Amino acid sequence: EERNLGFVPQRENVYNDHLPYANQHDLDTESNTAFKVVKTNLVNAVLLRDLRPGVTYWTNKLTRYIRLYGLKFSKEDHILLVKLFYEILSIPELEFIVVDHVCSILKKLLKKRELLDRNDLVLEWRPLHRICEKYLFSKMEPMGLEWFSVMDGKLRGLVRCCRSYFPPNVTQEMLEEWRPLLCLFDVTMGKASQFLDWFLPTLTFTEEERKVSWMLWKDEFLSLFKSVRNGPMWEQHYVKLFARLAHNNIGYIDWGPYVEVLFTRLLRTFQLPVGKLQHTTALSSGLPFEAAASWIISMMGGENTKKVLQNLKLLFDCTETYFHPSNYGKWSPNLLNFMFSLAVKFANRIHRERYKTKFWEPKIPESHLITDDIITEFVMILKPVTLMSLYSKLASISSPRILQILAYLRPELIMPSLVEKTYVALNTLTEPHQVRACLSALSFSLQPGIKGYPECRQHVIPLLFQCLPGLDPNDLPKSAVTFQFIHTVMTLVPAIDCSSSVDRFPSLTEEERELCYATAQFEDFLLQFFDRCFILLEALSQDNEHQSQLQDGDHKSTEVENVSEMLLVTATSIVLQQASKEIYTLCLKKFFQFSTTHLYEGKTARSSTSTMIAAAAKVHPEISFPIFIPHFVSEIMKSFEDNPESIKDEKVDKQVLWDLTILSELCRCGAVKLLEYRQQLYEVARMCLSMKSRQGYLLGAKILNLSICAWVSFHTNDRRNVGYDHDPEKSLVLREWGATSDPSNIAIKWHVPSEEELEAAFSCVEEFLLPQLEELQKFNLDQAELDKDELLGKLEIIKDIFSGSSYLMPIDTKDVVDVQPDSQVSFKSWKVMTLEALPAYHVVVNRGDRQNLRHRIFTTVRETLLKIRQSREDDVKSICMIINIYSLCAVMHELPKATFDHQWKAFVAYKAMIRDPLRQDKKRSRISLIDRVSLQHMMRLLAVERAVYTRMDHQIMMDLLNLSVSHYMKVRVNAQGLFFHGLLLLPTFTYKHYLQPILSALENTPQHNHQQLKGGLYLLLGKSKSQQFFGCFQRWDVMEKVWPALISAPHSEKPSITKMYIKLATKIQASFKTIAIESKMTESCTQAALNVMKWTSSDVAEVVAEGEEYEKKMNAMNLQLYNSLVNKLIEMFHSSELTWKYMELVTGMLSLMLRYDVHLPLEGVDLFVKLLVDDSLALRDLSIACVASLMKQMKREHKVRKMTWEEISGVVRDSESFGKVPGDRPDNLCVQYNIDDLPDTKEKFEKLNFIDKTHWGYYCWPTKVKIYAPFNEQPSLDRTDNMSASEQAVYNKFTDQSFVEKFVNFLCLENEKGKDKFDPKRVDLFRGLFRNFGDSFLPLFKTHIQRLALEKRESYNRCCAEIVAGIVMGSKHWDFMRLEKMWMWLIPALRDAVANISPETMRDWDKAFANMVQNRDPRRIHWLIDFLVSEPAQASTSALVESSKLYVLQGGIHQQEWRVPQLLQKILSMVEPMIGHPYKSLRNRIGSVLASVFLFDLEVSGEKQLVSRTPSVSDFMDRILPRLDILLSEETPPLSNVSSESSAGSFSDSVKSEAVRVFKTVMKWVVSAQRSTLQPFKTPLLKLLPLICKMYPVDRQGVDEELHRNILMSMSCIAQCIVPPEHLDLITSSIEMISTSKSWHARHSILPYIQVFVYNNLFEVTKNESCVKRIRDVVLHLLEDERLEVSKMSLVTLSGLLQCRVIQMDDELLSLAFKKCKTKLQKKSPTTDSQKSILRRHAGVLILSACVLSSPYTVPDWMPRLVMKLADHLHDPQPIQGSIKSTLSDFRRTHHDNWHDDKQKFTSDELAILTDLLVSPSYYA
Helix, strand or coil: CCCCCCCCCCEECHHHHHCCCCCHHHHHHHHHHHHHHHHHHHHHHHHCCCHHHHHHHHHHHHHHHHHHHEECCCHHHHHHHHHHHHHHHCCCCCCHHHHHHHHHHHHHHHCCHHHCCCCCCCCCCHHHHHHHHHHHCCCCCCCCCCCCCCCHHHHHHHHHHHHHHCCHHHHHHHHHHHHHHCCCCCCHHHHHHHHHHHHCCCCCCCHHHHHHCHHHCHHHHHHHHHHCCCCCCCHHHHHHHHHHHHHHCCCCCCCHHHHHHHHHHHHHHCCCCCCCCCCCCCCCCCCCHHHHHHHHHHHCCHHHHHHHHHHHHHHHHHHHHHHCCCCCCCCHHHHHHHHHHHHHHHHHHHHHHHHCCCCCCCCCCHHHCCCHHHHHHHHHHHHHHHHHHCCCCCHHHHHHHHHHHHHHHCHHHHHHHHHHHHHHHHHCCCCHHHHHHHHHHHHHHHHHHHHHCCCHHHHHHHHHHHHHHHCCCCCHHHHHHHHHHHHHHHHHCCECCCCCHHHHCCCCCHHHHHHHHHHHHHHHHHHHHHHHHHHHHHHHHHHHCCCCHHHHCCCCCCHHHHHHHHHHHHHHHHHHHCECHHHHHHHHHHHHHHHHHCCCCCHHHHHHHHHHHHHHHHHCHHHHHHHHHHHHHHHHHHHHHHCHHHHHCCCCCHHHHHHHHHHHHHCCCCHHHHHHCHHHHHHHHHHHHCCCCHHHHHHHHHHHHHHHHHHHCCECCCCCCCCCCCCCCCCCHHHHCCCCECHHHCCCCCECCCHHHHHHHHHHHHHHHHHHHHHHHHHHCCCCCCCHHHHHHHHHHHHHHHHHHCCCCCCCCCCECCCCCCCCCCCCCCCCCCHHHCHHHHHHHCCCCCCCHHHHHHHHHHHHHHHHHHHCCCCHHHHHHHHHHHHHHCCCCHHHHHHHHHHHHHHHHHHHHHCCCCCCCCCECHHHHHHHHHHHHHHHHHCCCCCCCEHHHHHHHHHHHHHCCCCCHHHHHHHHHHHHHHHHHCCHHHHHHHHHHHHHCCCCCCCCCHHHHHHHHHHHHCCCCCCCCHHHCCCHHHHHHHHHHHHHCCCCCCHHHHHHHHHHHHHHHHHCCCCCCCCCCCHHHHHHHHHHHCCCCCCCHHHHHHHHHHHHHHHHHHHHHHHHHHHHHHHHHHCCCCCHHHHHHHHHHHHHCCCCCCCCCHHHHHHHHHHCCCCCHHHHHHHHHHHHHHHHHHCCCCCEEEECHHHHHCCCCCCCCCCCCCCCCHHHHHHCCCCCCCCCCHHHHHHCCCCCCCCCCCCCCCCCEEEECCHHHCCCCCCCCCCCHHHHHHHHHHCCHHHHHHHHHHHHCCCCCCCCCCCHHHHHHHHHHHHHCCCCCHHHHHHHHHHHHCCCCHHHHHHHHHHHHHHHHHHHHCCHHHHHHHHHHHHHHHHHHHHCCCCCCHHHHHHHHHHHHCCCCCCCCHHHHHHHHHHHHCCCCCHHHHHHHHHHHHHHHHHHHHHCHHHHHHHHHHHHHHCCCCCHHHHHHHHHHHHHHHHHCCCHHHCCCCCCCCCCHHHHHHHHHHHHHHHHCCCCCCHHHCCCCCCCCCHHHHHHHHHHHHHHHHHHHHHHHHHHCCCCCCHHHHHHHHHHHHHCCCCCCCCCHHHHHHHHHHHHHHHHCCCCHHHHHHHHHHHHHHHCCCCHHHHHHHHHHHHHHHHHCHHHHHHCHHHHHHHHHHHHHHCCCCCHHHHHHHHHHHHHHHHCCCCCCCHHHHHHHHHHHCCCCCCCCCCHHHHHHHHHHHHHHHHHHHHHHCCCCCCCCCHHHHHHHHHHCCCCCCCHHHHHHHHHHHHHHHHCCCHHHHHHHCCHHHHHHHHHHHCCCCCCC
């Protein structure tokens, strides 16, 4: 409805309607004013071109507006604001801090997607892409020319909000942008995949939209996803993309063919150890669980539902045992996270289909909706594993949440099991963790249980009684969960006795009547509950008694005490609020009796008791106050009368202390009722304030403080779930159990301060606070003397009374101190009304001199402070108390803010716990809604407007600054804390007032001391977590003053100050962001701002002109400040006074001043180049990085041309093959390396178009390829004349021979032995030098390189690698003559270097060659490539040199990826003869090289490559296998007796050992390839399987260790491969063949392979029935094997296959087992027949054993029968007897934990037999 708002609000904050002081009209007026202020000023800031602080300030204020009022503006304003901020974000080179603010506000505006649809708003994707490109893949940041913090999460969130508003037809543009980057082996793959995942639009409505949107890429990317089977990092982006596609288009895509693919990848992500091959190959990354869950849930509905649910059931069946608590491992969190995501996504889907009312996304077709049957089946799949995991270590977090969602879906399926489990847990005394888990789960699921499953209500009261023993003083975690459970029950169930309603409501069902009678027990329960609470209090007091009274005043409570107190108080309050008045009165009497008959000494016990009693009294003050207050007042007054001298005692009498503590807490509540007892309380307070004891007068002040708070605050005691107006005559309370309320009608009863209460509060202040002030005044004027304790007492009393009334006193805003803003933007915000909204308040305030009360307190206390500082500065406690009073004077509520944050956190956690995951609306229990309204009120209290900066604020802040550099640490700490807090709250530009005083603390004056310096440094350091601090205040005018002051501060050797400097330097480095020097507002941005206000440019022509002027002025000023700062820092460096620590600080600051848009002045360049040869290592390292950055700064533009593919290749495209399939195609031959056509002459070289980006052309071509223009159009490399001054400075140094020599010698030094690594920064430096200056410096470096190449010393060799890498990288743009000349001498040097490689520098050279080769067209560096490939062929002296040559070759060629197929062929032919090499290190390297060579032998997207030029695995295998034949021959024994090194002996021995070495190398290759290649499974590898199985180690005697490990690893790798479904039959045939092998080793070893292979390809295998049948036959056949080892292994495999449901435990299997068990045994002499019959019967027993072992943690119905059947055969001959014994012992071990449940499944006779079998007979029997 349109109130008088004038518009329909988008989404306002519903909780504002229930605030006590607001009628709708006032709030609307307030919010309209506020929005107008924000909107106008935001637009003004844009027109005045003040991005920071103007735009950022008003962006923050808009955030605050949304927090207070919600999105309370019209749709039109909403759209215009989004457009304005999006335009601001599109400003080129926008400052990082502004980007950060704008991203946050855009997310807030776009978060509620249902408010704006695509007809309202369309956004361009390119500006957002530009920002992402800049901050995620910055070219400047790694070079140190730009600084910003991590933005990934923020940007991802923003793109997620914006992409719904991209038009669908931009898909083609996006694909053209990112498709060319999709090279599977390149880093760009990750970047492109990330952008595709973030940006591609998937929301479509019509068939036309689909055609131009996701249909363009769906099949292509899915086949790419399918063809890659090794979990590369980028795979997860595609899973997220498909999950989103599926979610947005349910019912429009058939996902059937991909179900098994997804489940197979998912199962592998869990990394579960399977069977005997426990080794799992590490994936570089698994699937993201949330996305996988979303994809699975979105596939449901329609024809695929059955398939999806079957696979889901299979997934949980085969992982079930891993959920068991005793089976805990690194996989447990993954399994639980996935299950939780699955439940959440399913609930979201139900919400979307059944409950979501407002959304514009496509509707799901009727045919694909989730039916009730699907819900039931889904719940039944998740239920068993969730209940099983309930007791596991981690599950206390996720399992209860999963059960809660399942209980909302199907309460009747979940609640009975959960309740039963809880009863069992409560009855076992020995397992407290089970009690905790069950009660926690029940707390979560109770609400859906009570609402959706009425039988659940019967259990509520019995469970309450049963859980009472859980309140155990010795087990706090258990008590906490029990309290939580009681709290949850009580928020859902009113504790009201309904037994009398049975007669009144004849229509009740039998169940309801019983329940009504049961509610009579509530009274009993509450009395027992409070008895338990009192026992807990007793325990607290005993813990406390050892603390003597002396410490009592300052005793800090421990964590345990705080938690206990909180639990007691919250439970008391909630339980009594839900109770009927009759029950309440009974409980209250119990409390009264307790409080008057007990006395505890410890502070914690006292405060817990008093807060509990107060919580009880607060519920019905009208009943409780007459009982408590008169009693305690009279007791206290009586003891004062009896003992008048006690006022002067240092200690308060114990009884008085107890009574006072309780009385003071009672004042927290019942404001109206308190007025009646005002005079009595004042009497007590007067007596207390006159006491000498600190405890006494503080309690007196507390009584006054809390009374004032109660009178003047808005609060509510109404936290019942059933309103007080409930009439038991008319309606049944029973029906209210588990009720939820709607936020629109919760009708809260607030306490609103009346005129009488406000008057009482003011008069209380006047009566008690003013006399204290007058005494202070006398002390200030030296008319009275106060000692330290007396003074502190006065101040504490003032502080306590003032803190109750600080909101009450008006803030004077007349006396304003001027703050000079830089810009014309207004920084005045709006006023949020609370107390001021009450007419009575204004009446009361204007009586007498109440307007000036606050000021009067401030001036008196300030005079006291000045007096103390003059006469007794060591009175630290009083000064700290004054700081607290200052905080109240300036309303800098630090404490309320902390309280609010704490309560907000607690509320969010509780809301998550009780939120209905299906409806997802704001309907919750009435209590939680009331809490939320109270928080809204607190939020408004905290939103005090700080637009004016008064004289009082100024004086307070200046005093705090002075105290911040005091001698005393405690004073400094307190003052700094409050100062930083004030800094955040006060107006934006006030910092200008404080800067000079802070800097003067750093000045070197005669009166200077360490404390002052330390205080100043702390003031610069700011709060620990705060990003905004003076040391690095992100403004040029501040930094220009602060940084030089920091350096010129007096040098101190004190360790604490040195530490401070290190802290400051670290914090500056960490939080420095590049600040704009020049900012430029765009026209479109100005226009968007005008649209928001509906102004035309002529209306604001003056403002716009002023803005342009301001922008010019600020840009010029920023540049001048930047130069001034840099010059000051350089001057300071050159002044001779600095120590090395400060030198490091200055250079560190200078390094932050390097930027990509403004060049460093010449003096700076000079300084950094000189420091390259400084004696300090730290300075040298820093300057290397900085000079590298400077080189990037000075880099000259190289001309680029854009050409089409035809222009580059000179060929007309053949549309048949062009860009069809990734990989080798005719159209990309032109960029591949061709040995026969190298550019080895100047003409050829200059004619070629070099393409340096390796990824272009692999997947497809960009429409235009960027290529460098010919050499004659590039900047000249002859640098003798055309240089800038900075370049000249660098040139002069690097052409100076002695400088270069010194520099190289420094680079050769070893910094830290064994820790030095190849340094990319040095490479960057040389790269920059040789790129910018051509080969000018080469002659000087040449001799050094040639010298270093011959060195054997590690650091020299490494230095050589760094310099060479830099030179080669820098020579990218050199012409042919220069290059040829360089390579002529560099290649021999490299040859020497490689010959001198040591194991330590191998990695360094690997990195060096990789750097030289990466992102270079191989034809541009053909000299180097030729060297790399031909070098290993040269004979060398040692295996180390041989393998290091291969190592660097591999590193280099790897970077060229798919572009050098000819070279790969050449490398293969070179290493193939060396495969059987005698040296292990070389063989290992060759194995790894083979993996690199075959890396590109792929079938991408399911199609063969059009022309395969890379080496192929199958050809290689055909050549290798004949060399291994000898190992398969009958004569060769299995591994245990073969050794590769035994070369002596006959010819056949040497052939054999050669074959074993070849075999080892091949194994090494299989294992290496598993990690690197994208398709680990290749069919030729199956030919190795028989050999691996034969050589597989069964026992460990005399084993060749290397071979043993290689075989284990390779077997594991081959078994874990994901196999394409078309190859399953091939594998099955191999298995059948090996299972009939004559070698029992082979038969034995194929079994573990079967188990792991089947598990990893479970979903594809189970789909293929013939494959399953053949595998089953193999396993059953091997059970009868003549070798016992084989049959035992088959038992393990069979039980595994039964466990993951590949083989079904059906009647057929059992009848086969029984039939075999009946085989007759021949008693006579052993013959072959008798052996066979034993084997047959043994096989039957093994099948039964496998069945029993397949359920390790449960006892299914069929199990007792099978166990008994096994028992019948216990006396059969061996090996039957042994197998049964081992099975039964395993059975006993795995069922031990749950035996009390499991034994219920057996009859008593069966149990007796079992006990005989399982329990060993006693030795003494």
